[in-house]
Amino acid sequence: MENKSTSLPFFRSWLSKSKQHFNSIPVLIWLNAITIVILSLLSIYAKLKSKGAGIDNLFSDPFYFGIFYLGWLTSVSEFMWCTAIAISLFTAVLLPPANRRFQIFLCASALLMLLLYIDDRFRLTLILCAFFGTCKLVKLSVYLLYGLLLITYGRGFRRTISRTPYIPLLVSFCLFGFSSAIDIAPISSRGIHAMLEDGTKLIGLINLTIYFWWICQQEIKKNIEQKL
Structure with a gap:
């Protein structure tokens, strides 16, 4: 009884x-609620349509397919996307009006x-290819x-960009354009x-991420120095 009275x-x-x-x-309340509803609907669909294997595939790790390094560099690219996005949004919220x-x-x-990033991560362009x-x-x-x-x-944003060391940003855009051109180029060698x-x-993503990390850091430092 004592344990119950103290634990309650x-x-x-x-x-x-x-x-x-x-x-x-x-926002956490809404995100948790929406995620639980979506997962519940997927579970019900999988149960009714016998699609349990499909649900399992949604959560499978790359290593599941037997190649331990499968998708490593793709994961690094996705990490760079997320880092640049997070730094930019966090700094935008942190800065004064x-x-x-x-x-x-x-x-x-x-x-x-x-x-x-969403296109790159969820292969939206390839999904459109499958449809059309x-x-x-x-x-x-x-x-x-x-x-x-x-x-x-x-x-x-040319005026804002021109006040920053924008060459890495320009390099990243050029590399993204080159990558897109190679994607539709008839190159037979998979490795090349x-x-x-x-x-x-x-x-390109490395340049992009470091660029936004640097300019956000400098802007925050400038605001701190102004207040001091």
Whole structure:
């Protein structure tokens, strides 16, 4: 009885504190709820349609297929995407309203990188190829759209970009364009094709991530020095 009497107040205290913490971050409540609903719907679908193996594939690790290094460099590329996006968004939120122009630049950069990352991670272009059948035409159309977005982005924020060491950003854009061109080029060797397409994209992502890390660091330092 004593254990129950001591554990019950502890549980109530923990529950109250948990509620308080989650209420202080409302987005977590929604994200948890949405994720649970989606996973529940997938589970029901898998049960009704006998698609358990398909659900298992969604959570399978690359090592499951017997090649321990499968997708290593792709994972590094995805890590670089996420790092650049996270740094940009975090800095945009952290900066004061006086830096509104730079905040807009960082948010626009993060949204553009997020679009490219989602396509790269979930293979949206390849899904469109499967739907329309003409893969080369679909890829060319998508890459032209991304090219127009990058040009619009560069023109819209040229003044902000010109105040930064922008050459790494320009190099990353050029490497992304080269990678896209190699993707639709008729290269028969898988190794050469992968190195030219994915290798150049990885180098571009390194430049992109370090660029945003550096300019965000400098902007935060400048604001701290102004306050001091």
